[in-house]
Amino acid sequence: MIFKKQLSILLFLAGSALAANAQTTANLSISNDSKLIVSKYIYGQFAEHLGHGIYGGFWVDKSMPVEKQDRIRLDIVKALVKIKIPSLRWPGGCFADEYHWRDGIGPAEQRPKMVNTNWGGTTEDNSFGTHEFLELCSLLHCEPYMAANVGSGTVEEMSKWIEYVNSNSTSTVAEMRKQNGHPDPYKVTFWGIGNESWGCGGNMTPEFYSDQFKRYASFAKNYPGAPLKKIASGPNSDDYNWTEVIMKNIPDYFMWGISLHYYTVPTGNWGHKGSATSFSESEYFATMQRCLKMDTLVTKHSAIMDKYDPEKHVALVVDEWGVWTDVEPGTNPGFLYQQNSLRDALIAGTNLNIFNNHCDRVRGAALAQTINVLQSLILTDKEKMLLTPTYHIFDMYKVHQDAKYLPIQLISPDYVVDGKKMAAVNVSASQDSSGRVHISLVNLDLHNNITISTALKNIQWKTVNGQILTSANITDINTFDQPDKIHLENFKGAKKDGDNLVVVLPAKSVVTLELQ
Template identity: 65%
Template sequence: MKKQLLTAFIACFALAASAQKAVLSLDADRANIKINPNIYGMFSEHLGRGIYGGIWVPKDAKVEKQGRIRMDVVEALRKIQIPNLRWPGGCFADEYHWMDGIGDPAKRPKMVNTNWGGVTEDNSFGTNEFMQLCHLLHTQPYISGNMGSGTVQEMSNWVEYLNFDGASPMTKLRKEDGVDKPYGVQFFGIGNESWGCGGNMTPEFYVDQFRRYATFAKSYHDAPLKRIASGANSDDYHWTEVLMKGIPHNMMWGISLHYYTIPTGNWGKKGSATKFSEQEYFNTMKNCLHMEDLVTRHSAIMDKYDPQKKVALVVDEWGVWTDAEPGTNPSFLYQQNSMRDALIAATTLNIFNNHADRVRMANLAQTVNVLQSLILTKGDQMILTPTYYVFELYKKHQGAKLIPLHLISPAYTMGGKTIDAVNGSASIDSTGKMHISLVNLDAEKANPITIDLAHTKYVKVNGEILDAKAVTSVNTFEAPDNVKTTGFTDYKLSGDAGNQVLSVNLPAHSVVMLEVN
């Protein structure tokens, strides 16, 4: 079988080389690694209008609510089956003292959000409100604990409040807040960006602090805690090396990684979310594809110390970061969301899927009204962004088995630089259906792709596509359906049973999901 696949792949390679077409060869017989649904997680920080004004609205807001939780946002997120939600930060996490956010909301002390605009928050959205949100979303909570300015006891008490079911001071406090049974939170971050806003620590110092804090962040009966270490900033491979070497692997479930796609590559002037040339678009995609190298190299370091891959790589902050929209508070990080952002999301998720042996959790930054949002709100209006529709398409990969693939892509060249025009990932679900997600990054040129389905019994294909008039296309409150998914039929299945070839024409700047059964 392997020899036959190799022969077919060599033939496909020759075809691609001669015709400059994309060719995809799938090895369905080796589909044995599960794509963890948690790869499709979200992140909501106390930042700008992400929580306050996005998810948590005023009592008199003219929208459907449960308490003060905005239900049209909840229903949209339910539809795409988000598996987990990270909160309260981000940089905010290491200045957040959880006990200020419980009890009678009218008596909660106010606080200053020093990281994001110096605004004063009333702490009306705290632990129990977040847990209510997760319950409504049917999703798992992922809480980031305060290591930067908090104490070991404070973190320990928070875990006890969340997860202990016996008699204790924190259980008593939780019951006084109207919550009789523990929440059973699993995912818990021990600090955030400890190399930066979380304390400006060295990795060696962080390792010692992690071991101390994690010791007292207990697992309780029926509530095993999955502790996540604050991992590297982008390509800081030394940080990963020190953590993997210095933290006992049974103390941590995962190590985080943060990487943002900056269109210009310049943090001082990141570029517009909506007004950019094709050259800037190309550079953005090149920066996006750097995620492949990051995941590969961090994984290799982890493999050295953990060859059995017990420790997860958790990319719990990722996405495109542009300049804030003109006329908005620059500290609130509100940005529009274009077809370019959808292509970034789809490409990044393909990378995570293809590294499912090590990447077992990820969180898009962020969910509502901040950075690469799925949802934008204005008063009683709500729109879904192009990025939202990518997650709607890709939910079919959640929990499915990854199909190893070999992809030969034509080049997308600009300004003397080249990237692969086409990327993809594939999986097979519990019913035997195959799902193939394909992305054409070329801004102007359609790219045909030939998919080798030899040695399979698939006879039926259905397709969906996300595309737009231009890579700058956006959804607005006046025109909310400019960019959305539609049916896709530009494909042809040919050949005899057991020897089929699927020919697909990928339009320029598009995302295609094929279901084959």
């Protein structure tokens, strides 16, 4: 069986490398008749106390020979500043509902230790707490998104945490923050009221959780300059009943948003999720089918929200998404460390296109997770650091942040494997404040280049340039020995043809074009 699988993979890679220059065609129309904005918060990130995401990722040993501020690793900070991450979610995840914020303030040597029962059973010394996280966000120039403990915490604990970071009064709690080195309030506005309350956050029913949310939210107070954006713990994947109950039971003025969690699991089997680096074309195809399910989920959950909130006051916040594979061989299974291939870049581009195209309702998201965990932007090995293919997608797509959404109509050829088919191409487009139009295109077909003829309605432009991310094989990765094997390159496959745009989109690639 092992030999057969290896042979299948070799034949698949050979077929990809020797793919003919066959071309199929797609038709795309982009119009300039929308007033919607692609929220920058769609490009948010997630950092949980899990594996080497915080400890050994953002927060390193004092002796490590890298540039640091306190123990915050600055080469990572610089890389994330470059892609303009707008928000960072912390401390979890499942960890959030066992985290007690008072353990993570005051002199580091006096902070109590705890065992991370969710992820690997490791001992945490709480040296990375509220002040360290908010200092990290300041260095990243991003907004903090903090998840309150509803599962094992209390209303009082959450209320005092908000007061600690946001109040400028002379209360005991606010004075404690000042004594701990931050005289001014942090003014944190994004707050999650629990996490995955249907599962690790308490195994609640939606009826019970909706009552708990209203109770907790009632004591989540606004302080001057910090009106709270309260985000309810939303559904797991296709649990449409959860969304129905939450929207029915919680008035829209109580919550800024409701979360959605969905992971692309290559096999669809949580017991054996599949390899991050070794897979056949049929396995790749199945993975992309599961990735594209995100569009169905967002559409159906949005339709339920529309019943109770037709004016779309409440945001859908996809604050955990990405590919989830088996861990790398030899690593702690509780640390969720996985490699990141060209396939994962196509998954990232596809999901971001889906979110952009649903920006009327999707106004926030968070990739899981930023460093060394799941579909990471960055991997580290002691002082070494590399940028994954997924990082480069966020670099390409940053042009869409807070830009005007441009509606699209796409007729795509099919990508067919084993008699099954899916649309080969997916696209999103926006126009920034200076009038430049950006179009992001993903070709999921491993073999065929696709020629896309694009009509641009009420859009004036003269020149086009772009960037592309691709590689010889869909299984290619960046390693510490070859950190730049997959990297952005200039794209020359687009041209003006009269008033139309013609693009030759290479197989297994992501391209972002700029028209001006």
